[in-house]
Amino acid sequence: MVGFENSKISGCDSTTVINLDQGNPTAFQEYWTKMKERCLVVIPVWELMSYFSDMSNVCWFLQQDLAEAIKALHREIGNASTEERYIVVGTGSSQLCQAALFALSSLSEAKPLSIVAAVPYYSTYEEQVSFVQSQLYKWEGEARTFNKPGPYIEMVTSPNNPDGTIREPVVNRGGKVIYDLAYYWPHYTPITRRQDHDLMLFTFSKIAGHAGSRIGWALVKDIEVAKKMVQYITINSIGVSKESQIRATAILNELTKTCRIKSESFFEYAYEKMKSRWERLRWVVDKTGDTFTLPNYPQAFCNFFGKNTSTFPAFAWLGCKEENDLESLLKEKNVLTRGGDQCGSDKKYVRVNMLGLDNDFEEFLHRLLTIRIPKLL
Ligand SMILES: Cc1ncc(COP(=O)(O)O)c(C=O)c1O
Structure with a gap:
């Protein structure tokens, strides 16, 4: 371990609110600041004025260069098959995710379709499913105890948000599965196989931290599902910003070009960053005796790095040993986190964003060291 006993965990004004509730991925800004000139995108004002990109493509608003950049990065990292699939941006x-829910449920004969996810799940799924009060689908929560007959959709997030575990479907009764692979990249988890499912979701937000561009893509096997997803996006937003697609293309191409050059590779940099943050967090949790818990993750051979690596999730699933409301305890220290109950779990857990700014992360560690959990009678 890297001599944490000697490393300083700095303190700042304890009244400053540290927001580690949302998964805002600003941790990698330093890398991109250094890359300043390398993927600068300049867009002349007279370009990109049309709604349309390629009317011969099922996804008519997808820029061809972005499709190529997505395929090239997946090929290089080895984390997902793109062959014989439609890309929907x-x-x-x-x-x-909402487009996929619409597509799968509108193509199903029985409605409303049950939507489930194993606890703890990404809290936004529940919001997305319930908010619109659709007649097409209905949130049914915990997948492990789901026993309603009929068709269903299971959301499988791997590595999982919020607890970083590697996941497979748990219902296994022939329903549809949406694989959310937002964090299946080598700095978060070992790449052990090329994922090859019917419907896989990826987001530009969490690969290298460009959440503001608002770009994601789905790899879809079935053309009817892809068409329905495109129909949803057409009605919802008449396509996807071309400026964003062009910026994403430049950044994805840079990731691919440099990924094998150790001194320049984003993935090498981000792996070390995540590893260091997790080591520091585990050191602090250790120092607090048996106050807090963190999941342990097995090592595995990462095909991309060519060595054994561990999982360093984008969120820490922090627990306390007593049956306390950990979100409230942290809030008293002006640290905002997401309570485990929002993820279908227990209030003694919180989800902590591990991708925040350096200063916020350091300050979080500092405050964690000062927390005493009251003993319940
Ligand atoms: C598992 C998972 N899926 C999807 C998203 C949403 O990503 P996007 O920014 O592409 O909408 C997130 C964001 O935190 C996430 O954690």
Whole structure:
């Protein structure tokens, strides 16, 4: 371990609110600041004025260069098959998740379709499913105890948000599965196989931190599903920003071009960054005795790095040993996190964003060291 005993965990004004609730991925800004000139995008004002990109493509608003950049990066990293699949681009994978729910449920004979996910799940799924009060689908929560007959959709997030575990479907009764692979990249988890499912979602937000561009993509096997997803996005936003697609293309191409050059590779940099943050967090949790818990992750051979690596999730699933409301305890220290109950789990857990700014992360560690959990009678 890297001598944490000697490393300083700095403190700042304890009244400053540290927001680690949302998964805002600003941790990698330093890398991109150094890359300043390398993927600068200049767009003349008279370009990109049309709604349309390629009317011969099922996804008519997808820029061909972005499709090529997506395929090239997946090929190089080895994390997903793109062959014999349609690429559907979306305004973030949030839009694509809703498009996929629409597509799969509108193509199903029985409605409303049950939507489930194993606890703890990404809290936004529940919001996305319930918010619109659709007649097409209905949120049914915990997948492990789901026993309603009939068709269903299971959301499988791997590595999982919020607890970083590697996941497979749990219902296994012939329903549809949406694989959300937002974090299946080598700096978060070992790449052990090329994912090859019917419907896979990826987001530009979490690969290298460009959430503001609002780009995501789906890899879809079935043309009818792809067409329905495109129909949803057409009605919802008449396509996806071309400026964003062009910026994403430049950045994805840079990731691919440099990924094998150790001194320049984003993935090498981000792996070290995530590893260091996790080591520091584990050190602090250790220092607090048996106050807090963190999941442990097995090592595995990463095909991309060519060595054994561990999982360093984008979120920490922090627990406390007593049956306390950990979100409230942290809030008293002006640290905002997402309570485990929002993820279908327990209030003694919180989801902590591990992708925030350096200063916020350091300050979070500092405050964690000062927390005492009251003993319940
Ligand atoms: C598992 C998962 N899926 C999807 C998203 C949404 O990503 P996007 O920014 O592309 O909408 C997130 C964002 O935190 C996420 O954690």
